[in-house]
Amino acid sequence: MAVAAENQPQEKITTTEASAVEKRRWTLNDFDIGKPLGRGKFGHVYLAREKRSNQIVALKVLFKSQLQQSQVEHQLRREVEIQSHLRHSNILRLYGYFYDQKRIYLVLEYAPKGELYKELQKCKYFSERRAATYIASLARALIYCHGKHVIHRDIKPENLLIGAQGELKIADFGWSVHTFNRRRTMCGTLDYLSPEMVESVEHDASVDIWSLGVLCYEFLYGVPPFEAKEHSDTYRRIMQVDLKFPPRPIISSTAKDLISQMLVKECSQRLPLHKVLEHPWIVQNSEPSGVYKS
Numbered sequence: 001m002a003v004a005a006e007n008q009p010q011e012k013i014t015t016t017e018a019s020a021v022e023k024r025r026w027t028l029n030d031f032d033i034g035k036p037l038g039r040g041k042f043g044h045v046y047l048a049r050e051k052r053s054n055q056i057v058a059l060k061v062l063f064k065s066q067l068q069q070s071q072v073e074h075q076l077r078r079e080v081e082i083q084s085h086l087r088h089s090n091i092l093r094l095y096g097y098f099y100d101q102k103r104i105y106l107v108l109e110y111a112p113k114g115e116l117y118k119e120l121q122k123c124k125y126f127s128e129r130r131a132a133t134y135i136a137s138l139a140r141a142l143i144y145c146h147g148k149h150v151i152h153r154d155i156k157p158e159n160l161l162i163g164a165q166g167e168l169k170i171a172d173f174g175w176s177v178h179t180f181n182r183r184r185t186m187c188g189t190l191d192y193l194s195p196e197m198v199e200s201v202e203h204d205a206s207v208d209i210w211s212l213g214v215l216c217y218e219f220l221y222g223v224p225p226f227e228a229k230e231h232s233d234t235y236r237r238i239m240q241v242d243l244k245f246p247p248r249p250i251i252s253s254t255a256k257d258l259i260s261q262m263l264v265k266e267c268s269q270r271l272p273l274h275k276v277l278e279h280p281w282i283v284q285n286s287e288p289s290g291v292y293k294s
């Protein structure tokens, strides 16, 4: 796709599914544009309807000039390639993309219930039932990703949307990688970085287990576990795995046990995701339907 300039070579997407998406060759005329859903760093997101199918989608409009300025064309290309190949009920679908001279348009699944972090802000923290349901859904989605050699690397509340039934959707694959190798890059947001990513040493899919542990803590306590005023303190707390459980809200010891088993410095010792699903806290608290209904 021509993310940078029109004359740049196009990267080939190889699978049959992707070529089916490409064959559609949408243009803006194929969509009725509705209300704005929000804005991000590089553009706006609108509710839209694909005219032929009548399907409601979210259309993300990105300005090439801004992407170029911030040198994130590569990141976007990777995000599009990875996300368009994933099919899981807890992963936001990317149906395809098109572009004109100035903009790139991403055709995304619409998540009617909006952003998870807003829900978390509203509630301050989630009940154990709600948190366990979300963590189980995310564990399943990550097992699926890892099975396809995709590491997300940036799991956090801001990257999660809520679907029509209340199901979680991983929405942002900007930092994800498709890999058979261990990686060395520094990426992700500070609070959710694992010790090996803070140190920029090699890392693998178990970075997502660490982030799931951070997320579980934040769902239950309303703040991430290694939060500090200064970045340097957050780094230090991550490196030391300085994990403390405040007395309030009162959280079950099984929940704390699961968090402690995910937030382990040695990445090979973190609880594997299929074991997360078998953990007593998940088994006892998560909704079997995988959907939390308030």
Ligand SMILES: Nc1ncnc2c1ncn2[C@@H]1O[C@H](COP(=O)(O)OP(=O)(O)OP(=O)(O)O)[C@@H](O)[C@H]1O
Binding pocket: 037, 038, 039, 040, 041, 042, 043, 044, 045, 058, 060, 092, 108, 109, 110, 111, 112, 114, 115, 161, 172
């Ligand atoms: N598929 C979607 N369904 C419903 N709302 C969406 C969807 N995608 C984005 N939004 C809304 O639009 C807002 C902007 O989304 P966008 O992905 O551009 O930016 P962001 O991820 O919030 O920020 P950044 O640009 O830093 O990545 C989101 O915060 C969300 O409220």
